[in-house]
Amino acid sequence: MGSLEETTIYCPYCGESITVLINGEEVGQEYIEDCQVCCKPIIFNISMGMNGDLSVSVREENETY
Template sequence: MNELTETIIECPYCGESVEVLINPEDAQQSYIEDCQVCCKPITFVVTEANNGDLSVAVYSENDTY
């Protein structure tokens, strides 16, 4: 069973720090989730390093990644 990874991201719209849970099964994928503060859609891009560490990058709907 994969453990969820707790991480803090900064909303690309309102700039607030938001705590999110990242599922290791989402590695190498992108998905959209609304900001918990301003409710605007954030694109999450989850990557996994060779050592298994997860990282997440966030983008607004107008950003390119």
Template sequence: MSFLTEETVYCPYCGEPIEVLLDPQEAGQHYTEDCQVCCKPIVFSVTEDAMGSLSVTVRDENETY
């Protein structure tokens, strides 16, 4: 059974806080969503550590890894 984890991230453009739900099935995935405030595209990267904890990082669309 997968449990969703809630985390707060901040838009890399406008700095507005965004609540996201992380699904363990998304670990290792990258996806793009528009900011709900400034409508610019944010790239989300979901990772899982060795203990099974999920985390998400965000970056603007033009930022390189």
């Protein structure tokens, strides 16, 4: 199992800060998780920086990537 890293994101719909756990094994993957506040679907993209840190970007379901 990969390492879990706690990070804070901001919902692209309601703007609320949400703490999520990111799995290091999910690098390069995209998945959907509902906002804990407004319940709308947030698309997560997980990547790894040059220094080995996990990076998370989020967007709305209908936002073009």
